[in-house]
Amino acid sequence: MENKTGLLRVHIQRGVNLAVRDVRSSDPYVVIKMGRQKVKTRVVKKNTNPEWNEDLTLSVADPSLPIKLFVYDKDTFSLDDKMGDAEFEIGPFFEALKFPLKGLPSGTMIYRVEPNRQNCLAEESHIVWTRGKLVQNMILRLQNVECGEVELQLQWIDVSGSQGL
Numbered sequence: 001m002e003n004k005t006g007l008l009r010v011h012i013q014r015g016v017n018l019a020v021r022d023v024r025s026s027d028p029y030v031v032i033k034m035g036r037q038k039v040k041t042r043v044v045k046k047n048t049n050p051e052w053n054e055d056l057t058l059s060v061a062d063p064s065l066p067i068k069l070f071v072y073d074k075d076t077f078s079l080d081d082k083m084g085d086a087e088f089e090i091g092p093f094f095e096a097l098k099f100p101l102k103g104l105p106s107g108t109m110i111y112r113v114e115p116n117r118q119n120c121l122a123e124e125s126h127i128v129w130t131r132g133k134l135v136q137n138m139i140l141r142l143q144n145v146e147c148g149e150v151e152l153q154l155q156w157i158d159v160s161g162s163q164g165l
Contacts, residue, residue: 007157008034008058008090010067012041014051016139018148021073021081028083030150031070034058043074057157063094069150071142084142086120086150093136093154096127104129122149 012030020026025046032039037058044050058067066087073081096110108129113136115121122141127134134156142148 005060005063006159008060008067009155009157010039010056010058011153011155012052012054012056013151013153014049014053015071016049016149016151018048018050018071018142019083019145020048021083022075026081026083027074028071029074031072032056032058033068033070034060035062035065060090060094063090069140069152071145071148071150082144084145084148086140086142088119088121088138088140090154093127093134093156096134097156101129101134106131110134 010032015028018026018028026048027043027045028047028050029043030041030052039056039058041052041054041056044052066089069086071083071085073083075081092111092113099110106129109126110129111127113119113121113125113127115123120140120143122139125136125138127136136154138152138154140150140152142150
């Protein structure tokens with residue numbers, strides 16, 4: 001674990017109004033990539049509004065790398081169909097870690113991230129100090145597809161003991 005800054009837990013909550021890729025529905029799953037790392041959720045059968053509620057963990061050595069999210073439709077006899085993608089940066093989240101966080105009341109908003117064309121946010125996202133943890137809730141609008149959003153939460157897991165520098 002040397003050379004690792006920390007771990008980023010990505011809690012994939014749910015998909016909203018995902019595109020239909022099979023006859024009536026889809027069997028979606030999410031893949032998250034950061035650099036050479038790749039993690040994915042389980043497949044939710046026949047659902048365009050799936051609830052995953054899964055934690056995926058990435059080790060962060062370079063916080064400037066973008067995180068790419070892909071949604072696929074699981075197919076049995078052919079390649080999985082792409083149901084959209086999104087990309088976001090953890091730069092603001094990482095900057096918020098540099099604030100002196102110890103002793104702050106739970107629910108304190110540290111940083112606000114506005115939606116723009118580069119970050120795929122569907123709405124404003126807040127980085128909040130909650131119950132001794134830094135978290136960010138996001139709703140990502142999927143690109144390269146007719147519709148769909150994915151709700152997720154970022155949480156920092158400090159492995160060096162330097163949280164709240």
